[in-house]
Amino acid sequence: MNKHLLPLSLGGLAIGTTEFVMMGLLPYIARDFDVSIPQAGYGISAYALGVVIGAPLLTELGRNLAPKKLLLLLMLLFTVCNTLSAFAPSNTVLCLTRLLSGLPHGAFFGVGSVVASRLAAEGKQAQAISVMFAGLTIANLLTVPLGTFVGQHYSWRYALGGLGGVGLLTLLAIYFFLPALPAQRVGSHSAELALIKKADTWLIILITAIGTGGLFCWVSYIAPLMTEVSRFPAHYVPYIMMLVGLGMFVGNLVGGKLADRVAPVQACLVLLLAMAGALVVIFFVSENQILSLLMTFVAGCCSLALAAPIQILMINSSKGAEMLGASITQAAFNMGNALGAFLGGLPLAAGYGYTSPELVGVGMALAGSGFAYVLLSRSRRIEPAPAPVPVG
Known part of the structure; x- marks a missing residue:
């Protein structure tokens, strides 16, 4: 492993913790603020909205800065805003501070993805990006369950406040x-923003925002799913989140290797279909504790296996505007976060059971795979024909 990638991995740990720890804390936030679990879930959507706003905006504002300096500024903003979340006096204020905490998320992963690919050996770019995302998977394996445990036994405020300390460690590591790589400026603002006009860009955004929304339909409400349907005691939830993290860790490694061996869009298509299948199985087997745990691991694998293929797909499609493209992908991931949490919560608010978000997730994953198929078909149509072989 390239040791220079470790600060990016630690950044992934910090960001992954703050993004996913809310899923296990929803019951305690809802209780303290006297709101419903779907209302507490608005904090998840608010964070995702912050990512959507901040990813392209902060990347463009920092386009002339050296990557290291820009990453330091982004992590400083992350640290301050996450610390403020611990002091929120109401659910509304918490949603606001979560939105602010999300602003640097997409830009950090976007810039970090380009830095990782520049530091990687030839042909190993997707695996280098997966090292950064490995921090996110380790978050789900260790720090997210730890945060859930702290929130359950002490206070969710301590869990969110601890993210400030993780952010500080990341600042020091960076x-x-x-x-210290040089700034990489290619073209003007108009040339970079021309990326938005490309049909392939929008297809990748749709693959990401709609397809990965299936994951967030499931994981946003995993705590009540496991306690109310699978009938696990509440104190098992941190360990279940560790199982999710283990699945994500394994899936991230598989996705990185897969995207370096086959076309990234093909990897996305296969993995989205696998995610849809996993969510269907979860819908039917959640009352069985053993099968529920097995599918929790499988769904975790499918979800993070998508990270590196989608990111390298956008970077390859964004020549001359790689940082902007990579940050847009992160915004799209969190559109999926917001859509999944919101749409998955609708059947719950209507009185359906805690397995109902999985059916919404199946539809979103299948829609994402449809967009991946369209992009794959387009790429095959525009591939140059092989040169004729001279005869004689």
Whole structure:
């Protein structure tokens, strides 16, 4: 492993923790603020909205900065805003601070993805990006369950406040260990923003925002699913989140290797279909504790296996505007986060059971695979024909 990628992995740990820890804390936030679990879930959507706003905006504002300096500024903003979340006096204020906490998320992963690919050996770019996302998977394996445990036994405020400390450690790691790469300016603002006019860009955004929304339909409400349907005691939830994290860790490694061996769009198509299948199985087997745990691991694998293929797909499609393209992908991931949490909560608010979000997730994953198929078909149509072989 390239040691220079470790600060990016630690950043992934910090960001992954703040993004996913809310899923296990929803019952305690809802209780403290006297709101319903779907209302507490608005904090998840608010964070995702912050990512959508901040990813392209902060990337463009920092386009002339050296990557290391930009990453330091983004992590400083992350640290301050996450610390403020611990002091929110109401659910409304918490949603606001969560929105602010999400602003640097997409830009950090976007810039970090390009830095990782520049530091990687030839042909290993997707695996290098997967090292950064490995921090996110480790978050789900260790720090997210730890945060859930703290929220359950002490206070969700301590869990969110601890993210400030993780952010500070990341700042130090970036400062001391990340190489100082030069700023990479290619073209003007208009040339970079021309990326938005490309049909392939929008297809990748739709693959990401709609397809990965299936994951968030499931994981946003995993705590009540496991306690109310699978009948696990509440104190098992942190360990179940560790199982999700283990699945994500394994899936991330598989996705990185897969995207370096086959076309990234093909990897996305296969993985989205696998996610849809996993959610169907979860809908039917959640009352069985053993099968429920097995499918929790499988769904975790499918979800994060998509991260590196989608990111390298956008980077390859964004020549001359790689940082903007990579940050847009992160915005799209969190559109999926917001859509999944919101749409998955609709059947719950209507009185349906805690397995109902999985059916919404199946539809979203299948829609994402449809967009991936369209992009694959387009790429095959525009591939140049092989040159004729001279005869004689």
